[in-house]
Amino acid sequence: NAxxxxxxxxxxLKTGQSMTLLCAQDMNHEYMYWYRQDPGMGLRLIxxxxxxxxTAKGEVPDGxxxxxxxxxxxxxxxxxxxxxxxxVYFCASSYATSGRGKDEYFGPGTRxxxx
Amino acid sequence: xxxxxQPSEVTAVEGAIVQINCTYxxxxxxxxxxxxxxxxxxxxxxxxxxxxxxxxxxxxxxFLSRSDSYGYLLLQELQMKDSASYFCAVRDLEYSTLTFGKxxxxxxSP
Numbered sequence: 310n311a312x313x314x315x316x317x318x319x320x321x322l323k324t325g326q327s328m329t330l331l332c333a334q335d336m337n338h339e340y341m342y343w344y345r346q347d348p349g350m351g352l353r354l355i356x357x358x359x360x361x362x363x364t365a366k367g368e369v370p371d372g373x374x375x376x377x378x379x380x381x382x383x384x385x386x387x388x389x390x391x392x393x394x395x396x397v398y399f400c401a402s403s404y405a406t407s408g409r410g411k412d413e414y415f416g417p418g419t420r421x422x423x424x
Numbered sequence: 425x426x427x428x429x430q431p432s433e434v435t436a437v438e439g440a441i442v443q444i445n446c447t448y449x450x451x452x453x454x455x456x457x458x459x460x461x462x463x464x465x466x467x468x469x470x471x472x473x474x475x476x477x478x479x480x481x482x483x484x485x486x487f488l489s490r491s492d493s494y495g496y497l498l499l500q501e502l503q504m505k506d507s508a509s510y511f512c513a514v515r516d517l518e519y520s521t522l523t524f525g526k527x528x529x530x531x532x533s534p
Contacts, residue, residue, distance in 0.1 A: 313466075342521070349432075351511060351526040352467065359520070367521060399466065412457075413522060415466040 311335050313416035315400050321422045322390045330385040330419050332400030339405035341383040342367075342413065343375060345396040352399065358383055359405065390423045397421075426450045426514050428525035435531045436502050444497045444528045446512035453514040456488045456495045457522065462508045470510075471497065499530070507532045 316331040332341065342357040344367075354367030358377040372394060374386045383402075387394060397420050401413040428448045436442040446456065455474035459467040473479050473488035473495060485498040499506055509527040516523065 340520075349526060352522075352524040354521055354523070357521055365519070368523075412469040412472070415468070417466050418464075 313400055313402055313414050315398075315416040315419050317419060318417065319420045321424065322387075323424055324391060326390050327386070327388050328390065328421075329387075330398055330400075330421075332383045332385070332402075332416055333381055334383075334400075334402040334414070335381060336402060336414065337380070338402035338414070339380070340403045341377065342401045342403075343373070343383065343385045344399045344401065345369065345394075346399060346418075347396050355385065355398075390421075392423045395421060395423045426453065426516060426523035428512055428514065428523065430510075430512055430525040430528045432526070433529045433531065435533065437533050438502055438504060440502050441498065441500050442502060442530065444499075444510050444512075444530065446495045446497075446525055448493050448495075448512070448514055448525075450493075450514055450516075450523075452517035454517060454520075455515060456486070457513045457515065458484075458486050458497045459511045459513060459524075460508050461511065461527070467511065502532050504532050504534070506530060 313334045343355040344352040353369050356375040358364045361380045364375045376384045400416040403413045430446045457472045458470040461467040471486035483500045488495040511524045511527045513522045513524045
């Protein structure tokens with residue numbers, strides 16, 4: 310059981326370049342999320358998905374797009390990277406059931422530097 | 425919308441007890457969660473309160489008072505490995521997404 314994995318672990322981009330971050334989970338979770346974490350800002354939700362083929366905007370969606378073509382994968386795309394998108398990106402997943410809190414399981418993160 | 429406030433930093437010594445507070449303003453939420461994050465690592469789930477009162481999990485306990493819009497995480501018998509950032513978070517009733525506080529860095533010294 311790998312849990313939640315993210316690819317790549319680290320990337321340097323030039324302003325204007327594009328890239329896709331891949332998140333994969335093997336826990337059969339319905340929900341998946343993309344967060345960014347900046348110093349002193351905590352974790353902020355970019356986009357999320359409540360099931361295969363569905364996506365929704367979070368708190369800071371501008372400049373990002375997402376796709377969930379398969380239940381186990383959630384892709385985050387940057388079409389034209391900007392220095393303001395320098396951050397650590399975390400993917401997470403959870404079950405859809407209510408109750409104990411739908412604990413979210415996080416991946417190890419992708420560190421992105423945009424020059 | 426949701427907003428959560430927690431202290432930016434707390435210091436304590438090994439073996440001590442420390443409490444990390446979280447106050448919130450929400451438009452409705454399922455419950456209050458706590459996550460731990462070691463430097464550079466992935467956040468990991470610690471505790472969850474759906475109802476008012478205390479939840480205990482080993483050395484960690486978490487408390488929620490909905491009437492006071494307040495919760496806390498209590499760490500007992502502190503160890504050096506507890507040095508980390510701790511985040512409180514609420515899950516939105518409408519969208520079922522988590523909103524996190526900005527985190528509290530706990531520094532445990534010998």
